Amino acid sequence: MPTATLTGTMPHRSVTTEDPDRVVPLAPRIVEYLCGQCEITTTAKLHAQAPIPQLWPCRRCRTGAECTIEPDEGVELLGLPVASKLPPRKTHWEHVRDRRSDAELDQLLAARLDLLRAGKLHSAPSHR
Secondary structure (H helix, E strand, O other), X not given: OOOOOEEEEEOOEEEEOOOOOOEEEOOOEEEEEEOOOOOXXXXXXXXXXXXXXXXXXXXXOOOEEEEOOOOOOOOOOOXXXXXXXXXXXXXXXXXXXXXXXXXXXXXXXXXXHHHHHOOOOOOOOOOO
């Protein structure tokens, strides 16, 4: 029996000359990308005829991971996340440090410790 040859392709499928009504699924091309930041390998399944981009989003940190094989020239991945233009969020402690000086914080801590030692400030909620 002669082997079937491909005559045309559709997305993820191909048509054979032997039987034009028979559609054969194409095997996806598996490409690995290595992230330089968290050192994780991300696997991407691409269409067999799709060009291979140089960068792919890392599955953990979402930065651009580099292709481990030779990528196609001039191909860019659409929708690669960009760095946020917003400053990182401040923690509660950073907000407190913005409002009070170290001397004020030391004074407040000493006053609270005195109240706690005198029994005027409860260390845990009471269960009645």
